Amino acid sequence: MEEQKTPAGFKSGYVALIGAPNVGKSTLLNQILREKISITTPKPQTTRNRILGILTEPECQMVFVDTPGIHNARDQFNRILVDTALSTLSEVDAVCFLMDASGSDREVNDFIMENLKRVKSPLILTINKIDTIREKSRLLPLIEYCRSLLPFEAIIPICALSGDGVPELLDEVRRLLPEGPRYFPEDYLTDVPERFLVSEIIREKVFHLAHQEVPYAVAVMVEQFIEEPGRNLIRIEATVNVERDSQKAIIIGKKGQMLKEIGKQARRDIEVLLGCRVYLGLFVRVQKNWRKDRRALLEFGYHPKH
Ligand SMILES: Nc1nc2c(ncn2[C@@H]2O[C@H](COP(=O)(O)OP(=O)(O)OP(=O)(O)O)[C@@H](O)[C@H]2O)c(=O)[nH]1
Ligand SMILES: [Mg+2]
Structure with a gap:
């Protein structure tokens, strides 16, 4: 019933926030919503579940999916977390791949990009924690490397903590999402109880x-x-x-x-x-x-x- 009220040309879709542990996925989700929906800590492997954050605008509804950090899981429990994250990739309309500006987690990032090759929806490379890098030109080799592996629709440097670059990221998401219904009532921020x-x-x-x-x-x-x-x-x-x-x-x-x-x-x-x-x-x-x-x-x- 809700869906019938959406105006012509309304855009909507699910956007996965994917990346190595600790790169700032949950911080970004909270920054986008300006509410604390997902917990954040300085320790890796904080997030364990898929957590939706819903941003509704007059002409667009973006449903962000925070996921557990992808890593080299050595036991069953961590495999559950990694599977939770990877399985999201096939169910979304766009993927926002977060990477730490320091270029750390090289092995995991290679593994994630290998998985992204199979993804049909548009990919955005989001380089987070740019506040920790003094010379922005140092990001260029990292960007070139990622570009050589995958056809990213956009590459956006951000600081999830302060919100720098987040409006530009949202512009790209709006641009890339397909026309579609409003999946959730406009006052919903998340689907978790x-x-x-x-x-x-x-x-x-x-x-x-x-x-x-x-x-x-x-x-x-x-x-x-x-x-x-x-x-x-x-x-x-x-x-x-x-x-x-x-x-x-x-x-x-x-x-x-x-x-x-x-x-x-x-x-x-x-x-x-x-x-x-x-x-x-x-x-x-x-x-x-x-x-x-x-x-x-x-x-x-x-x-x-x-
Ligand atoms: N300096 C800096 N720190 C950040 C930024 N974004 C996040 N952090 C910090 O990085 C740490 C990890 O952030 P989280 O949002 O929990 O990271 P995550 O990717 O959700 O981690 P997992 O849930 O473990 O996969 C926290 O201490 C954040 O405060 C940023 O833009 N700059
Ligand atoms: Mg998290």
Whole structure:
């Protein structure tokens, strides 16, 4: 029904944000929407799911798909993440391939470009973190190299953190998208439920506060989400799942300090997201080696292919 209201000449489509871990895909999604939809951290392999960010304009609807960073996955769990990202390529109307301006991740980028050769939709090369490069001319060899491998429709240097270059990137996306319907109502920013966004905010705080292997062993599940409209309050209870007792001890911290800090920082962001007061109860549970356990993977929303 929504679709019938779109004016003649309306353009729309899905645009994949693809790239190595940590290149700034989620930062770019948030910058495009000017809202925090996808979590970002200085650590690689932060994003684990496909996350839609919808930008609706009078004559165009762009549906950006944030994806997990592509890397040389050595175990089943990481293969799920990489498959999630790669499978997006065949389902979109344009691909925005992000690369770090430093030219790092050469091997992974070659692997991604190999996969992009099969893609029929238009490709945009987006070179991010240009704020870290003093002499822009140093980007030229990188650009030439990529151009020699793939027929990019456009090559756009950006800084996802500040937004530099993002309007130019959006101009290209608008130009390249086909005519099509409005897939989502105009006030939709994403298709993921609030419960998921809440669990992601908690996971982000774990990434910021815990180190080494611990954040990677964490899966967060929101167990209760109860609105008390009369009191302008939402009561949330969530479980932080880890793989081992030693990780549980780290997440709880001395005298519970770590868990308290995770809860404090997460609650602050969740209140901004939901626009009301939040009570946040966090529990830590050991789900032994959940990343290797098919049933647990499914329970936490990760879908192994085999
Ligand atoms: N200097 C600089 N840092 C940036 C820029 N864009 C992103 N970052 C930083 O790079 C780090 C990774 O950003 P993310 O957006 O989480 O990267 P990602 O590509 O989504 O990473 P994965 O989800 O792990 O694949 C964060 O610390 C960001 O603040 C940029 O334009 N300039
Ligand atoms: Mg990400």
